[in-house]
Amino acid sequence: MKVHFIAIGGSAMHNLAIALHQKGYEVSGSDDEVFEPSRSRLDSRGLLPKSMGWYPENITTDLDYIILGMHARKDNPELAKANELGIKVLSYPEFIFEQSKDKTRVVIAGSHGKTTISAMILHVLHYHNHQCDFMIGAQLEGFDAMVRLTNDSDFILLEGDEYLSSPIDLRPKFLHYKPNITLISGIAWDHVNVFTTYDDYVKQFDLLLESIEPGGVVIYNQTDTEVDNVIERTKNEVKKFAYGLPDYEVNDGHAVLNTEEGPVPLSIFGKHNMNNLEGARWICNQMGINDEQFYEAITSFKGAARRLETIDASEGIKAFRDFAHAPSKVNATVNAVKESFPNRRVIACLELHTFSSLNIEFMDQYAESMDAADVKYVYFNPEVVAHKRLPELNTQAIQDKFGNSQLEVFDDNTNLISKIKTELKKDDVLLIMSSGSFDGIDWKKVIEEADI
Structure with missing residues (x-):
């Protein structure tokens, strides 16, 4: 399969490009600027554009897909050429859904904490050699790329961003995923350039709950009042599981969980991270990891990049x-x-x-x-x-x-x-x-x- 990325330098976009390259796809891309670490990571795999800018000649009829990033504009000359030639143009969340239709899709959403929760889950699964596909927005120690797409994984773990999908697709990214299992960590107004009122922002989470597949599961942070409200008013008949703060102690920056398995020392700290950890534990349970396995693995979790x-x-x-x-x-x-x-x-x-x-x-x-x-x-x-x-x-x-x-x-x-x-x-x-x-x-x- 041959795929071209318009705005390949984005955090998720460049990781997806690398994942498809590793999968054996023929991958090309363009951008008007690419910063580190995307630049070095693309360059090491031969995927960095030879020159910066937009070139309509990059768009040819032998392309199977164009993947359009949010950094591009509606009047992008490569996008115009793709439309002229009738080549299928998708945002990256649309493309990921296409690649994961037959998998159990686990979506981690919320105004805050979603990257850390996703990273915790992935760390625990990796620790126990449980393979799954994934797309996460921050670099995690021990992982070469933060997107993995295979043909044989039963699960895919997706960080569910509420921001727009692309310049021509003004829906939140997470609405494309149609989760089987989802988590909502918290709701606090953000992205005011897109969601100009608080009610409009909250509405996106109502829509996320409506998009959960029949028989699906939602795990939610019951300490957040707005999350509680969204859960209470959804008409989607899904299974609902609430989580809150676990029992823990802190001493000079070192946190210890008090669990039925005994004390569990952690490398992370902060009330919000303890709350994140509890949400991650519930998701891991849904993915076949029991509590004993979770606590064994989480002790070595040091956090996602640029999170404390x-x-x-x-x-x-x-x-x-x-x-x-x-x-x-x-x-x-x-x-x-x-x-x-x-x-x-x-x-x-x-x-x-x-x-x-x-x-x-x-x-x-x-x-x-x-x-x-x-x-x-x-x-x-x-x-x-x-x-x-x-x-x-x-x-x-x-x-x-x-x-x-x-x-x-x-x-x-x-x-x-x-x-x-x-x-x-x-x-x-x-x-x-x-x-x-x-x-x-x-x-x-x-x-x-x-x-x-």
């Missing part, structure tokens, strides 16, 4: 990098770190980088989200605001929206770096949160050069 990922530090400082950017994720991450290190000073630093987070009308959602930290910094780049064609922001307006007079806001990363170098002291905990890069800050270097 440790930054090498010195002088007794602990430092973590996290992908948190939406309000609910920021709140959960800050509280997790403070809960785990109650006797240390926590310095939390958040970059506003996404369309939603830089939208002053949405920023009320961040109120009190960083209050658990002892020192609070927020950074934004005015050039990014302008690029996203949003109204100008000022530091005072952001501080007002966060509702904390002790929070400091920076619009220049050199000033932020200077402040942290001055402020950071021995035994502090530094928490860095962003879906971006703080415009290239080298956090290890910042810590090394701090006035400790």
Whole structure:
């Protein structure tokens, strides 16, 4: 089979391209920019476009499929050529469904936690040599690529993203999957550029429940009020199983589960991760893993990439990098770190980088989200605001929206770096949160050069 990717450099897109290449498909692709780690991973397999840009001559009648990524635009010249030639164009979730029609589809959905829960499940299955197909949005230790598509696996594990499928398919990705088993971890308004009202955002989860196959199962986080509401009003007659927080203890960043199998030491921490772990346990049960097997495997789970990922530090400082950017994720991450290190000073630093987070009308959602930290910094780049064609922001307006007079806001990363170098002291905990890069800050270097 011959497949061409328009916007091959995306996180899921490049992983899918690699998976199909490994499956023996003839794969090509194009993009106007490809960043790391996608660039190196594609290049090592001979899949990196020879030159950046869109070239209609890439589109030929011998192609079986075009897979269209969200990064492309409606007027993409390669897409226009595909339409002219009548070649079938699919978003990647549509294509994955086509590849998994005969499998048991397990979809992990929710505004937060879905990547971590998916990674936990995959870690446990891998530990016990239970093979399944999968598509997950973050790199996991021990896995070459985060998409696997075979002809012989009975299950496929899918991270169910509620964002749009492609420029010409404005449905949430998870509505394509038609799950047999699904999990909803939480619902908190996000992607305001697409779902302009809270009710519209929540409606997508109503639609997800309607899309569950007859006789299917939904596992849901009963500690989330909005999830409870969605579950209660669904007309789809599916089996429903609720989960909450397991019994656990924390000592200086080390969490231990108290289970019927005895104490289970963990390499992860935070209330939200304990909640994620319980959801993962329920899904693993559905996939043939019993509790004893689950607890045996989960002790060695260190987390998905950029989810409370440790930054090498010195002088007794602990430092973590996290992908948190939406309000609910920021709140959960800050509280997790403070809960785990109650006797240390926590310095939390958040970059506003996404369309939603830089939208002053949405920023009320961040109120009190960083209050658990002892020192609070927020950074934004005015050039990014302008690029996203949003109204100008000022530091005072952001501080007002966060509702904390002790929070400091920076619009220049050199000033932020200077402040942290001055402020950071021995035994502090530094928490860095962003879906971006703080415009290239080298956090290890910042810590090394701090006035400790």
